Amino acid sequence: MAHRLFEGKEHAEAYLRFRVSPSDHLIQQVVDFVEKKKGRPFDLALDVGCGSGQGSTLLAKHFASVVATDISPAQIEMAVAHASMPNVTYKLSTAEELPLATGSVDLVTAMSAFHWFDRPCFLQEAHRVLKPHGCLALLNYTLDMELSHEDCPSDTLNAICEEFYAALRPHFSPHLRSTSKPLYKESYEAIPYPHKEW
Numbered sequence: 420m421a422h423r424l425f426e427g428k429e430h431a432e433a434y435l436r437f438r439v440s441p442s443d444h445l446i447q448q449v450v451d452f453v454e455k456k457k458g459r460p461f462d463l464a465l466d467v468g469c470g471s472g473q474g475s476t477l478l479a480k481h482f483a484s485v486v487a488t489d490i491s492p493a494q495i496e497m498a499v500a501h502a503s504m505p506n507v508t509y510k511l512s513t514a515e516e517l518p519l520a521t522g523s524v525d526l527v528t529a530m531s532a533f534h535w536f537d538r539p540c541f542l543q544e545a546h547r548v549l550k551p552h553g554c555l556a557l558l559n560y561t562l563d564m565e566l567s568h569e570d571c572p573s574d575t576l577n578a579i580c581e582e583f584y585a586a587l588r589p590h591f592s593p594h595l596r597s598t599s600k601p602l603y604k605e606s607y608e609a610i611p612y613p614h615k616e617w
């Protein structure tokens with residue numbers, strides 16, 4: 420079953436302003452995995468559930484072209500209006516029916532989005548569009564991580580974050596409860612690809 424959130428115009432505007440981008444380091448780790456398992460050329464990446472496109476933009480540095488899709492017209496509108504890379508094409512589409520040809524994609528990503536999809540349908544579609552030896556990367560963050568910053572002692576920083584998350588917890592989606600980690604772990608273990616990295 421798919422879960423539909425983050426789709427309204429106001430939400431899309433807030434995403435564009437405040438959404439934290441994945442790090443270059445994380446994207447590089449994904450690209451290194453594709454290099455190792457499939458090799459070059461890096462023709463096409465597909466970023467599913469792209470939101471306002473922060474992650475899609477980072478992929479564009481590594482791939483000849485990127486198709487970035489989202490179910491929300493408002494998110495796609497924001498992404499198109501603020502696009503900064505000419506090799507990214509934004510398309511309105513569901514994760515469960517991807518607008519690309521069979522066997523055409525080197526890398527499929529879903530960044531903080533996979534948990535909202537109809538996961539079995541999406542995984543089947545991702546498999547369909549991937550080239551032989553193409554890669555699938557499911558990225559997400561958790562709240563139970565240890566944080567550190569040069570300007571703040573770790574204990575203080577982690578205590579502040581814990582207080583912040585405690586205030587938010589009553590509003591978390593019942594679908595995810597307090598963490599999405601078990602959902603990802605379960606999918607990771609069930610995905611039948613021979614080469615996997617957690």
Ligand SMILES: C[S@@+](CC[C@H](N)C(=O)[O-])C[C@H]1O[C@@H](n2cnc3c(N)ncnc32)[C@H](O)[C@@H]1O
Pocket residue numbers: 421422423424425426438467468469470471472473474488489490491494512513514515529530531532535536537
């Ligand atoms: C939490 S946001 C993440 C956006 C972006 N990837 C990021 O990291 O900032 C999840 C996105 O997935 C999209 N989404 C949710 N369900 C979807 C579905 N079934 N098909 C395609 N996109 C979907 C939402 O509209 C939203 O933009």
